[in-house]
Amino acid sequence: MAKADVMEVILLLQSTIPNSKLSEENVRAYVSFLSDINPVTLKQAVVNLVRINKIKFYPSVGEILSACEDISSYVNAHEELPIAQGEWEKVIKTVGAYGFEHGKEHLQGITLQAANTIWSSFNPRMGNEYNEASCRSQFIRCYEQLAEREKHRQRMANSIKDNHLLLKAREKAEKERELLNAGQKKIEMTATGNLVEVVKEPVDVAKIIDNSQISDKGRELLKQAIGG
Known part of the structure; x- marks a missing residue:
C-alpha cells in the first residue's frame, strides 16, 4: 500500500x-x-x-x-471458537455416551486439550472424588486460555501472510519442531547454561548388528528384518 x-x-x-x-x-x-x-x-x-x-x-x-x-x-473466514461453557457440556455428554475409556476419541482441538487436564476425574476408579463444579471451572479456565492463544496465532498468521521471509522462517521452525517431536532432535545445555536443539547422530543399525556378539545366522535374520 x-x-x-x-x-x-x-x-x-x-x-x-x-x-x-x-x-x-x-x-x-x-x-x-x-x-x-x-x-x-x-x-x-x-x-x-x-x-x-x-x-x-x-x-x-x-x-x-x-x-x-x-x-x-x-x-479470511477464521473459525469462531465455541463458547467454553458449551464445550464443557459437550465433554459431559461425550463422557456419558462413550465412557472414560473412549470419550476422548470423540473430542478434538482445544476442547480435547482442555479436557485432557481433567479427564482423570472421570475415571470410575476415582469413586466419589469427582467434583463437577471444580472440574468445570478448571476446564473453562484452561479452554479460555487455549482459545486466546489460538486467536493470537490466527492474528499472527494473518499479519505475516504476505511476508515471504517470515513465512519461510515459520516453515523452517515448524519442520524443526516436527523433528524434535519425532525424536530426531534433542535438547542439550551448553557450557554457558543455554539450552539448544541439536540433530541426533543417525544410528547405523547394520553396523551395530555386525559388531554384535551373535551368530552369523542371527545377524542375517536381523538385517533381513530391517531391510538390510
Whole structure:
C-alpha cells in the first residue's frame, strides 16, 4: 500500500471529523503503521469506525489496526471458537455416551486439550472424588486460555501472510519442531547454561548388528528384518 492511500484515508477522516485536529506526529504514525495494510481493508475499517463506533475524534493507530484485523478475520473466514461453557457440556455428554475409556476419541482441538487436564476425574476408579463444579471451572479456565492463544496465532498468521521471509522462517521452525517431536532432535545445555536443539547422530543399525556378539545366522535374520 502506498503512502497516498493512507493520505486518502486521512482526508476521509478530516471530512467526517471536522472539529478534531490531527497533529503532525499522528500523521507520521498513520503513515508508518498503516502503509502495509490493504487499502480496501483500511478504508472499510475507517468507515466502520465512523459509522458503527460513531467516533468523534481521530482514532488511534491501535483502533484502526484492530478494526482492520476484524475485517481480515471475517474475510479470511477464521473459525469462531465455541463458547467454553458449551464445550464443557459437550465433554459431559461425550463422557456419558462413550465412557472414560473412549470419550476422548470423540473430542478434538482445544476442547480435547482442555479436557485432557481433567479427564482423570472421570475415571470410575476415582469413586466419589469427582467434583463437577471444580472440574468445570478448571476446564473453562484452561479452554479460555487455549482459545486466546489460538486467536493470537490466527492474528499472527494473518499479519505475516504476505511476508515471504517470515513465512519461510515459520516453515523452517515448524519442520524443526516436527523433528524434535519425532525424536530426531534433542535438547542439550551448553557450557554457558543455554539450552539448544541439536540433530541426533543417525544410528547405523547394520553396523551395530555386525559388531554384535551373535551368530552369523542371527545377524542375517536381523538385517533381513530391517531391510538390510
